[in-house]
Amino acid sequence: MKIDPHANYPTRECPGCAVEVPANENRCPICGYEFPARGPLHRNLIWIVALLLILFLLPLLLSLR
Numbered sequence: 001m002k003i004d005p006h007a008n009y010p011t012r013e014c015p016g017c018a019v020e021v022p023a024n025e026n027r028c029p030i031c032g033y034e035f036p037a038r039g040p041l042h043r044n045l046i047w048i049v050a051l052l053l054i055l056f057l058l059p060l061l062l063s064l065r
């Protein structure tokens, strides 16, 4: 069995120096570029806000008809 070091963990390309950085690293070890924090919590927050907007707007739209 061949072990590929890149297959074990996800990587992302640094926009500063085009080096593959482990996805769990928030800062590039080569050039020090800081990746913008985009965790699953932030994504959930957007969905909760969108859902609340729909819940508030839907009765409003229905009452306008």
Ligand SMILES: [Zn+2]
Pocket: 014, 015, 016, 017, 018, 019, 028, 029, 030, 031, 032, 033
């Ligand atoms: Zn870099």
